[in-house]
Structures are given as structure tokens and as C-alpha cells.
Amino acid sequence: MQNELITDATLVSNYIKGEEPALEVLIKRHKQRIYSFIYSKVLDKDIAEDIFQDTFIKVIKTLKRGKYNEEGKFLPWVMRISHNLVIDHFRRNNRMPKFSNSGDFNIFSVLSDTALDAERTLIKMQVESDVRKLIEELPADQKEVLVMRMYNDMSFKEISDKTGVSINTALGRMRYALINMRKIIDKHNIILTN
Structure with missing residues (x-):
């Protein structure tokens, strides 16, 4: 039987x-329809691709x-x-996520999935280690702002007071830190996933 004639329900059942x-x-x-929907919300090809992949990771797990x-x-499911993943993306990016001040940087303290199995825990530990290495590669001024913001949960006003630079400079350093982390990720082909 040709694929076009098989219903979604049968394909799901077969899978x-x-x-x-x-x-x-x-x-x-369904790729075109789902991807177009995601892209229409985020208006960024890379982010849309990430959310599309995350969508099917969730589909597979379920x-x-x-x-x-x-x-x-x-399809509606x-x-x-x-x-929901688009909404999560905007929630995360509305402002910098706050991290629990446990002393050790934990990018996943903002993710609300408590039911982690052993495999995912190992993956998370690896990614956290990768993120720490990325931060180490940043220029000192950018690293300082990033650490104060993410590790110590400081506001940009507090960072400005502590470093003696303007709030705009602190914001700029944070922005460049994130841009540079993205470049380092691309350069090393690091895949950050959860």
C-alpha cells in the first residue's frame, strides 16, 4: 500500500x-505545516528548526x-x-532565566521536568559540563557579567555597581557573551540538548 493511503492513526499504531x-x-x-506554523511565530529559521526537532523528540517520547x-x-496533537514549545521558547527568552543560587551553575534548574531517567540525567550533566567549558572560553569582561547574572542572580543594576561600568555596557557584555557562546557552539559543533 502506498504511504499516502495509510492514515495517520495507522502509521502511529505501526510505529x-x-x-x-x-x-x-x-x-x-506534516513537516511543512508544522514547520510553517512554528516559523510564523518565531520568525527565525534556526529557532524554528530547533523547536520542530524538539516537537518530534516529545512526540517520540510520548x-x-x-x-x-x-x-x-x-496532526492537531x-x-x-x-x-506549547513555542510558548516555552518565548517564556525562556522574555528575560534571562534566573538560576537557583546553588554555587554550581545549573542551566537545567529552569527546566521543570522532575521525572528524569538515568540516561537523561547523564546527558544533562554532560551538557552542563559543556556549558561551563563554553563560559571559560569567553573574554574576561563578558564572562564576569555572565557569571554574575547567571550564577549569582544579580540584576544589571547590581552588575553595573559592582563592575563600575554603565548598565548599557553590562547589557552589551551579556549580549556579546551570548553571541560568542553561540559562535563557540557552532565552531565546535556542540549539540546542546536535553
């Missing part, structure tokens, strides 16, 4: 039974756990997941 290619058909079938029960409504 759950262990037929990995069924998921590929579903992704190809299907593998046997938690899917939207029989025959696969996936669109809801992507919509």
Missing part, C-alpha cells in the same frame, strides 16, 4: 508496534511511553505540542 519507518512517513507528511491516546487526531 508504536516497532515499525520505525512509519514515523518518518508521518514527519514527511509514543514510546504509550501515552498517546489522540486516536485519529495526530502535534500542533499543540509545537505550540
Whole structure:
């Protein structure tokens, strides 16, 4: 039977039974619609691609756990997941996330998933280690602002007072720190995922 004639529900059922290619058909079938929706909200190709991938990571995890029960409504379900991830993206980027002041930098203290299995815990530890290494590669002035903001939860006003530079300079250093971290990530092909 040709793929176009197989319903989403059948493909989902086949994937759950262990037929990995069924998921590929579903992704190809709905990629344009889901990606276009995400892009229309974030207006950035890279961010849209990241959220699209995160959407299907969540879809796979849910299907593998046997938690899917939207029989025959696969696309609306996936669109809801992507919509929630877009909202999460804006929440995270509305302002810099605050981190718990545990002394040790933990990028995942802002993620609200408490049910971590051993594999994901290991991945998170690896990524945290990667992030610490990235921070070490930054110029001293940028690293200082980033650490004060992220480790110590200081406001830009407090950073300005402590470093003796204007708030705008502190903001600029933070911005360049994030830009440079992105460049370092790209240069080393580091994949930060959770």
C-alpha cells in the first residue's frame, strides 16, 4: 500500500508496534505545516528548526511511553505540542532565566521536568559540563557579567555597581557573551540538548 493511503492513526499504531519507518512517513507528511506554523511565530529559521526537532523528540517520547491516546487526531496533537514549545521558547527568552543560587551553575534548574531517567540525567550533566567549558572560553569582561547574572542572580543594576561600568555596557557584555557562546557552539559543533 502506498504511504499516502495509510492514515495517520495507522502509521502511529505501526510505529508504536516497532515499525520505525512509519514515523518518518508521518514527519514527511506534516513537516511543512508544522514547520510553517512554528516559523510564523518565531520568525527565525534556526529557532524554528530547533523547536520542530524538539516537537518530534516529545512526540517520540510520548509514543514510546504509550501515552498517546489522540486516536485519529495526530496532526492537531502535534500542533499543540509545537505550540506549547513555542510558548516555552518565548517564556525562556522574555528575560534571562534566573538560576537557583546553588554555587554550581545549573542551566537545567529552569527546566521543570522532575521525572528524569538515568540516561537523561547523564546527558544533562554532560551538557552542563559543556556549558561551563563554553563560559571559560569567553573574554574576561563578558564572562564576569555572565557569571554574575547567571550564577549569582544579580540584576544589571547590581552588575553595573559592582563592575563600575554603565548598565548599557553590562547589557552589551551579556549580549556579546551570548553571541560568542553561540559562535563557540557552532565552531565546535556542540549539540546542546536535553
